[in-house]
Every structure is written in structure tokens, then in C-alpha cells.
Amino acid sequence: MSTTELPLASPSRTYASGAGFVRQHGSLIALALILLFNVMVTPNFVSLQTFFVNISQVATISIVAVGMTLVIATGGIDLSVGAVMALAGALAPLIFTSEFAQAYPVLGLTAAIAVPLVVALGCGVFNGSLVSLLNVQPIIATLILFISGRGIAQVLTNGNLQTFSNKAFSYLGTGKILGLPFQGWLVLALAIVIWWLVHRTLFGRYLLAVGGNETAARLTGAPVKRIKIGAYVICAGLAGLAGLIVVAINSASDAARIGNLMELDAIAAAVVGGALLQGGRAPVFGVILGAVIIQLVRYTLLANGVADEVALVAKAGIIILAVYIQQGRKD
């Protein structure tokens, strides 16, 4: 790892094996505890309905968080994911409710999915180019779209709430395969693809190398700039997809609300799942576990009548605890 730690600064390095176990499997332990708590306390927790609700909620966070993890693996961060979701989510209904789509339903539906995704990928190119070609710090580069992306979405829709009924499009959000929500399968498929990308391709090798030590990666011939742009493009594309799903679930599109605060949830899921903000790691399935934990905590609190604002404080505590536990896993 590139992090240089002075030995005196981390006295807890030589932890006992019990503490070491907690550090290694902290998120799994947390998940088990939350599930146990819910089974005992939360009414109607063990039901298919609850299961489906949680799957569809966790799917959007997971998709965005996995993309965020790739960016974090390069040592960057993407604040614009929520705004990109809003942009994609606002575009889709505009397209499939247009006259063109009424005349040619199949073409219209294809365009309604393809165009927002292409726009989202374009956002990724913009972010990635600023970061890697112009050397702008990631937080600032993505701040631009964070500020203006949602604005563009609202300009496009005049700030109106778009409601619609389009069976084919809504499949993205409400469809089921083998009795399980379509998004659940989608997340699984995406996770496998991204895992393969990270661990079995040259791109993945370079991605982790860039995050681990950028200078070393450059010296060994990694195309650092292209790798970084690639990470932002994938992240933005996945955010666009998540935006489409949110819109499909609700059968409505409100540019002001789609993906609001999603960047925080995605970052939280990534760090709870074991991503290091310094870069160099992309634990895809760990991040999905992180997303599940974040979602379950929220569900647990809401289902037990705890106010939303208290849930915020709880989420803060979980983030601190998760990162603190991970401090020992850096080596």
C-alpha cells in the first residue's frame, strides 16, 4: 500500500486474534446482528413482502455503490452520481412519452433506455477527463455536475413531476424473474461482471495498481489516464441505470428527488464494504454487503417507529464504526 504510517501512530496494530477476527469479518458480523435483531423484534420481518421491498431498495444503492467503488479504487470520488441519476431518470419519460415513441413503441422504448445511458456515460467522460487529463481533484471535478446536473434535469422537465404508465419500461423496476425482483438479478449479474472486470482483466489489474501507487503504475506502463476515465465512465453509466430503475419503480420522475443524497449512501456502502478511500481496493461483493447493511439499518429503524432524523444519527455511527474497524485491515 502507498500509505506511509509511522509505527508510533498505530499502537493497535498488534491486535489479539479475537479482535483480528472482528476486523476481518466486521461487516458479516454486523449483518448477522442486524438480521437477528430484526427477526426477534421487527414485526413481519420474516415475510416475502419485506424481502422484496428491501431487495428493490438495496438494488439501486448497490448499483451506484459498485460504480463508486471503481472510482474510489483509483483514489478518486464521484459526487455527481445522484445528479446523473436525476438526469437519466428525467430523460427516459421525456423520450417514451414523446410523439415519436407513441408512433414507434419499440424504437421509442429502446431510445428511452439507450439515450439516458449514453448521456450518463457522457457525464462520466466529462468527470474522468477533468480528473485525468486536466489533473483536477476528483471532488472538485465531480462537484461541477453535482451542482449543475440536477439543474439540467430540471430545465429539461421544467421542474415538473412526470407521471406515466408504460408496462414495458416499468419492468425495470417492478418485473420479476423466478419470483424474485428483476433488479435483484440485475445487481447479481452486474456484480459478477464487475468482479470479473476487476479481478480477471488487464483493466482491473491496472485499476487497482493506479489506486495503489499511481506513479509506480505509470512507470510500469499502465495507461493511467485511460484507466481513470474508464472508472468514471462505468460509475456514471451505472448511476444512469440506477436512475432509470428508480423512475421505473415509481412510475414517476421528479428531477428534484431522484438520487438525492445517493452519493452519500454509495460512499457509505463502499467504505462499510471495505473500500479504502486512498484507493487500491475494489471489493465488489463486500460493497454490496455494505449496501445491504445500510439499507437494513434504515429499514430496521423505520419499521420500529424510530424517526427518520434519529436514523441519520445511527447511520453516522455505523459509518464511523465501520471505518474504524477497517483501520486494522489496511496492511
Added chain:
Amino acid sequence: MLDQSAFDLRRYLRGNSQTTGVWIALAMLILFGLLRYDNFGGAYNFSSFLNYNAMFILISLGMCFVILTGGIDLSVGSVAAFTSVVAAYMSPYGIQVALPCGVATGVLIGVLNGFFIVGMRIPPFIATLATMLGAKGGALIISGAETIAVDWGSNFTRLGMESAFGLFPWAILIVAGVAIALWVLLEHSSLGRVVLAVGGSEDASRLMGLDVDRTKLFVYALSGGCAGLAGVFLASGFGAGQPLEGVGWELSAIASVVVGGTLLTGGIGSIPATIAGALLLGLVFNILNFENGRGTISMSAYWQMVIRGGFLFAVILLQTRGISGPRKTGMTQ
């Protein structure tokens, strides 16, 4: 350093390319406003503009110190919302009680940030993200998610709503005092040197025997205190404690600091340029409002967001031409 005998403008500009850009842009926007709008330079616009931006200048100043050490403070907006509620509850006792209470609350949250970062070795981005959520939740809990009216009978509202000598709002006078104090602290005190050294290279600072941890604790406490004071202004100027305010303020503050030429990786930056950055971003808003008022274009709030983002983009483009060479890319070191 500059050769005193022969002032070479080109060399000066090259040496200060990050900060000269913001001053030139500020001057050009002011000139544009003065030429285009009748009331732009009027006392009313002048004082209300400064009054409104006092809060943003304050949190930008605190943020500047944090960023100079190579850190970041995402909690400032929530802290301001939290302390605005605290100040509103304390307003019946007058400004002499409410202001210290608000600032102290902010400092306490800042110290908590510092503890997470220094004591628990949690990256600043995550630590302050957590306190951002915590302070937001806290503000909603203690206020019941409602705005808390301030007591008009006390002298509390004078701070945010009235002007000294009919021109300078009290809030901006206080901000000016804070700014001068912080400028002296950064440029002319040993603590300021340590802040810059820590941002330049934390490891080197440690090896030289500088107290890195205490310095970090200090900058987060300072940032929290500035946000706390901003929260007092918020309650005073708008006549209510606002638990829902402050969303996105941290990003405005970061933008101000960066537009002012401070490096996000730390070590290089200036207080006056940070103020110029905050004023610049505020001025874009002010000019868009005038443009709306003229009715020449219908500039919705949505367009304003787009234009602000575009403006930030333009400033960044201008600056990246000045800052070249390899740089640290990670945000957390």
C-alpha cells in the same frame, strides 16, 4: 520572492497565477454589474449582498484552514443548521449569550471531528460525512423538524438585520474581524506555519517534531466554530432557527476555497483569495437575480444551478492552466 527594485508584472502573475485569476474575475464581474444594472452599486444591494454572503465567507474561511492541512470538512452546513437552532433557543437571553453558545456548539462538533480524525485515524472525508449526518439528525431532533422563531424583543436580530453606520451590516463587520484575525494567524504566527507545513507534507512535519495531531484538531475546531458563527447569523438574519438549511453549503465553501486558488491537497492557499472566491460565487447569484429582475430572460432557479456549475467549470479550467506538474491525486493522506 519578488525583486523589490524592479516589479515584474509578468513574473508576479506567473508566480501567483492561482490567486490573480480570482481577483481579475471578481473585478470583471463587478464592472459588468455596475455597467449593466442601475442599482447594482447601490447601498442596498451592497449591504444585503454582503450580509447574505457573510455566512458563506465564514464557513469558507474555516474550510480554507482545514483544506490547507490537506483535510476536508463536509459537516459545516449541518453544523450551521444545528447552531442556528441552538442560537434561536438562546435568543431570549440576547446576543451576548446566544452567540457564544452557537460558536461553542460548533467548536464542540469540530473537536468531535478532530477526535475521529486524529484519535481514531478515520479519513477526514468519512469522519466529517458522519458528523454531517449526525448534526443534521441532531438539528431535526432538537427542533422537531420545525423552524424555531427567535425572540424579537432581544438584541439578537440586530446582528443579522441591521447595519452599523447605515452601510456595513453588523454581520459583515464581525466577519471582517474574523477574517483579519485568521489572516494574521495564518501568515504571521507559528501556528499558521505549522498548518501550512502539515498540508505540505504530513510525514515531514511529524519527523520535524511538529505537533501534527494538535494542529489538525485545531483546524477542525476552528472550522466548526466558523460554521457555528454562521449558524448564529443564519438564525439572526432570517429570524428563525433553520434545522433544514445548510444543504450543500459545504460544497459552496469548498468551491470558494478552490476558486480562491487553494490546493485541495493542502499546503498552498490564502485567506484573501478565499474571500474573493466566496464573493465571486455569490456575485454570480446576485447578477443572475438582477438579470431575472430585468425580465430580459426568464432565469429559473434550475438555470441558475446550471450556470453556477458552468461557472465553476470555467474557473477550474482557467486555474488548471496555472497549476501544472504532477500532483498528489488522493484526497486522503
